[in-house]
Amino acid sequence: MRDFFTEELEALRKRALDRHLREISSAQGPEVVIAGRHFINFSSNDYLGLANDLRLHEAAASAIDEFGVGAGASRLISGTQSPHLRLERALAKWKGTEAALCFSSGYAAALGTIPALVTKNDVILLDKLCHASLIDGARLSGAVLRVCPHNQLRKLESLLEWARRKHQGNRVLIITESVFSMDGDRAPLRELVELKKRFRALLMLDEAHAIGVIAPKGRGLAAAENVSEQVDVQMGTLSKALGTSGGYICGSHTLIEWLINRARSFIYSTAPPPAIAAAGLAAVDFLASPEGEKRRLLLWERIRLMQQLLPRAGSEAEDAAAPSAIFPLIVGDEKAALDTAAALQSEGFLVPAIRYPTVAKGTARLRITVTATHEAAPIEALCETIERRRR
Ligand SMILES: Cc1ncc(COP(=O)(O)O)c(C=O)c1O
Secondary structure: OOOHHHHHHHHHHHOOOOOOOOOOOOOOOOEEEEOOEEEEEOOOOOOOOOOOOHHHHHHHHHHHHHHOOOOOOEHHHHHOOHHHHHHHHHHHHHHOOOEEEEEOOHHHHHHHHHHHHOOOOOEEEEEOOOOHHHHHHHHHHOOEEEEEOOOOHHHHHHHHHHHHHHOOOOOEEEEEEOEOOOOOOEOOHHHHHHHHHHOOOEEEEEOOOOOOOOOHHHOOHHHHOOOHHHOOEEEEEOOOOOOOOOEEEEEOHHHHHHHHHHOHHHHOOEOOOHHHHHHHHHHHHHHHOHHHHHHHHHHHHHHHHHHHHOOOOOOOOOOOOOOOOEEEEEEEOHHHHHHHHHHHHHOOEEOOEEOOOOOOOOOEEEEEEOOOOOOHHHHHHHHHHHHHHHO
């Protein structure tokens, strides 16, 4: 019998939508090694270069000495160890919220939290460019889901009016991201807060690509816009600028207590390894320190350099300040995006091609990410190479 998956995979290949794993035989950093060759790495979300930082190594190693490798059980059974609680206290303090709860990943945080907040007959208004974890959490909740055109406040306002009219007495949850993962732009957070207050909605904000990058001490967009207290549910992940892994939710004591009782991805999953929580705590401590702030400012120097040098597609405002460390170069066609990524790789640059379904069909792109650990020279070299290939 012909393998069922063979045909499906063939169909994916024909549309240039097949995906493959690539073995990296080194730590994450500004350079990585693939099949014995060094590549300059513009593919990682390790914005501050913490994924291979000695402070995090040491924190993880001493937690292994003290607590071992595995957590043994879910948090509610016997898996809550001191490093988990220390990390949660530090996250809440850093984010300026009453409490925090950690999950094994950002994906798990979204999947567990959204269904705990809303259910059948409630309404979710989700930005069109939200990450898959938020989409999946929203679907899983069973709430009425409306997708709002990206960052369009007028449309959101009319959806809120509709929700309040048609679903009286039910909860309305707005979900969006601080920095959109594949486009690098920001949500209009102050205006969103105004709308959520006017319509008595809840606001959930995924700060995955904003923490460590935006606001003093890298506290994220809610802090930068001074609206932290008005954002009901602040989600994030330790897997990007914080260099480790694990998702979190920050918010009120009652929210966190509710999630401990209702978030299924928290309740029914073994706790993250205590060493990972300890490394996360070291990352939060670093961000809150003067040295961490220096590293974040260095990241912004690199972002500005990339913004200055990167050839643009045309219509974008060249002078506008870059909103984040993510630079999408839209190619359009899926195959063309793959070919461009392969050509860059042959010249020593690792830049991922992002295709459907991660982004909409026909909007395939190269997603370049800058980190504080990139020297100026590789950034210049990448931009020159892209420019040369354009001519
Ligand atoms: C915006 C956004 N939210 C959530 C996640 C999920 O986080 P994690 O990788 O920790 O599961 C990601 C990254 O993958 C992301 O880009």
